[in-house]
Amino acid sequence: xxxxxxxxxxxxxxxxxxxxxxxxxxxxxxxxxxxxxxxxxxxxxxxxxxxxxxxxxxxxxxxxxxxxxxxxxxxxxxxxxxxxxxxxxxxxxxxxxxxxxxxxxxxxxxxxxxxxxxxxxxxxxxxxxxxxxxxxxxxxxxxxxxxxxxxxxxxxxxxxxxxxxxxxxxxxxxxxxxxxxxxxxxxxxxxxxxxxxxxxxxxxxxxxxxxxxxxxxxxxxxxxxxxxxxxxxxxxxxxxxxxxxxxxxxxxxxxxxxxxxxxx
Amino acid sequence: xxxxxxxxxxxxxxxxxxxxxxxxxxxxxxxxxxxxxxxxxxxxxxxxxxxxxxxxxxxxxxxxxxxxxxxxxxxxxxxxxxxxxxxxxxxxxxxxxxxxxxxxxxxxxxxxxxxxxxxxxxxxxxxxxxxxxxxxxxxxxxxxxxxxxxxxxxxxxxxxxxxxxxxxxxxxxxxxxxxxxxxxxxxxxxxxxxxxxxxxxxxxxxxxxxxxxxxxxxxxxxxx
Ligand SMILES: Nc1ncnc2c1ncn2[C@@H]1O[C@H](COP(=O)(O)OP(=O)(O)OP(=O)(O)O)[C@@H](O)[C@H]1O
Ligand SMILES: [Mg+2]
Numbered sequence: 001x002x003x004x005x006x007x008x009x010x011x012x013x014x015x016x017x018x019x020x021x022x023x024x025x026x027x028x029x030x031x032x033x034x035x036x037x038x039x040x041x042x043x044x045x046x047x048x049x050x051x052x053x054x055x056x057x058x059x060x061x062x063x064x065x066x067x068x069x070x071x072x073x074x075x076x077x078x079x080x081x082x083x084x085x086x087x088x089x090x091x092x093x094x095x096x097x098x099x100x101x102x103x104x105x106x107x108x109x110x111x112x113x114x115x116x117x118x119x120x121x122x123x124x125x126x127x128x129x130x131x132x133x134x135x136x137x138x139x140x141x142x143x144x145x146x147x148x149x150x151x152x153x154x155x156x157x158x159x160x161x162x163x164x165x166x167x168x169x170x171x172x173x174x175x176x177x178x179x180x181x182x183x184x185x186x187x188x189x190x191x192x193x194x195x196x197x198x199x200x201x202x203x204x205x206x207x208x209x210x211x212x213x214x215x216x217x218x219x220x221x222x223x224x225x226x227x228x229x230x231x232x233x234x235x236x237x238x239x240x241x242x243x244x245x246x247x248x249x250x251x252x253x254x255x256x257x258x259x260x261x262x263x264x
Numbered sequence: 265x266x267x268x269x270x271x272x273x274x275x276x277x278x279x280x281x282x283x284x285x286x287x288x289x290x291x292x293x294x295x296x297x298x299x300x301x302x303x304x305x306x307x308x309x310x311x312x313x314x315x316x317x318x319x320x321x322x323x324x325x326x327x328x329x330x331x332x333x334x335x336x337x338x339x340x341x342x343x344x345x346x347x348x349x350x351x352x353x354x355x356x357x358x359x360x361x362x363x364x365x366x367x368x369x370x371x372x373x374x375x376x377x378x379x380x381x382x383x384x385x386x387x388x389x390x391x392x393x394x395x396x397x398x399x400x401x402x403x404x405x406x407x408x409x410x411x412x413x414x415x416x417x418x419x420x421x422x423x424x425x426x427x428x429x430x431x432x433x434x435x436x437x438x439x440x441x442x443x444x445x446x447x448x449x450x451x452x453x454x455x456x457x458x459x460x461x462x463x464x465x466x467x468x469x470x471x472x473x474x475x476x477x478x479x480x481x482x483x484x485x486x487x488x
Pocket of ligand 1: 009011012013014015016017018019040120121122172173174202203204205206208209212226
């Protein structure tokens with residue numbers, strides 16, 4: 001029986017799609033059978049990030065509305081046999097899918113896969129409700145900015161109110177130099193405010209943009225720092241204790257991160 | 265509800281007790297009681313109460329006036345209590361009043377316990393006091409008629425004494441509100457970062473919102 005993990009954030013553009021692609025690909029490299037589900041209906045782009053755009057025939061709305069069977073809509077990844085994508089519909093809107101339909105779909109995915117990673121749209125409306133409806137676990141992505149943290153906090157509150165308690169946090173786009181100069185929102189503050197378990201810290205990295213454009217997730221790039229962070233996040237999702245990568249940030253903060261990762 | 269300043273009604277295991285402020289003339293007590301009875305006829309009809317006025321004694325005609333007044337509302341005066349009798353596990357029916365056991369630096373009233381952290385987007389509104397057993401994050405707010413106590417860190421918006429009580433206070437383990445209000449007074453967070461100092465309390469003093477550290481000494485002095 002597999003697990004359905006939703007990747008969410010509240011604020012847009014903080015790295016949900018990037019996280020979904022890298023975490024899913026990371027799990028596939030580890031031999032897991034994985035499906036990535038794009039629920040950002042109307043603004044789909046997980047297919048682009050995965051480099052699979054030109055293979056789309058059916059989409060999630062076709063599946064939930066019974067236009068086609070799940071198997072027909074799943075797109076097999078070009079690198080991994082055991083990695084699939086269920087793309088979002090581009091020409092419909094978020095009300096084309098209901099939370100009940102997502103629950104049914106999630107159940108089906110749970111039976112067929114080890115992991116289903118759901119890419120959630122920004123916001124707290126219908127799209128969010130759909131994305132979390134069938135999930136077993138949640139990952140909350142934020143960047144070190146007050147507005148993103150505020151929205152992440154809102155999302156955590158909503159997750160707690162639904163049955164998805166204990167979400168885990170990814171802080172994305174950390175810039176070590178700005179941390180050193182104290183120009184970024186204090187990371188310790190973020191952790192204090194959100195007060196949830198840390199899943200990982202991903203540095204700002206140009207290779208993410210390059211890899212996005214190439215349709216080749218950074219987690220596959222041995223030379224990418226962000227990719228390294230996602231490799232570690234992947235192992236943590238699977239329950240491993242993994243040391244924090246060297247982020248080139250002050251020692252005090254490193255030890256705070258380590259503590260929140262349950263490392264000593 | 266009528267504002268009662270010199271009388272209080274309390275329900276105890278042994279029945280209802282009416283407290284009269286021993287510091288004021290009987291006429292004041294009688295007038296307030298008349299108003300109270302007029303507004304809560306149904307509640308008290310057929311009840312039997314005992315009265316307490318501390319060490320104060322009333323003249324015979326005053327006592328007769330009291331019995332007559334109660335009688336008009338079908339309330340029976342069942343007797344007078346002695347000072348040593350007025351204690352024990354009881355519920356105050358009119359929380360606005362200060363019963364005799366209440367000393368300087370004590371307050372009571374209905375209270376809402378919030379057993380978790382209030383995250384962004386949450387709003388808690390309550391007539392009485394609010395106690396949060398967690399944090400109040402930025403983007404969350406509490407509006408309370410009474411006091412606000414946050415055991416963790418208060419980073420959101422807090423409005424105590426929202427219905428006008430300038431005696432209300434806001435206290436927190438870490439007081440870092442985005443905005444703090446007491447009655448009609450507003451204070452903003454300072455624009456620069458402040459060092460953590462531990463528990464603090466905000467209240468109005470001489471018409472101004474003041475924040476001070478909650479120290480052991482302070483409690484001792486106010487509870488003495
Ligand atoms: N660690 C990083 N370093 C550099 N760029 C990044 C990083 N993470 C994400 N980005 C870039 O930020 C942009 C937004 O990322 P992404 O699409 O993953 O966010 P999102 O949360 O899915 O956005 P939306 O809410 O619009 O769906 C992309 O251009 C991506 O390449
Ligand atoms: Mg996205």
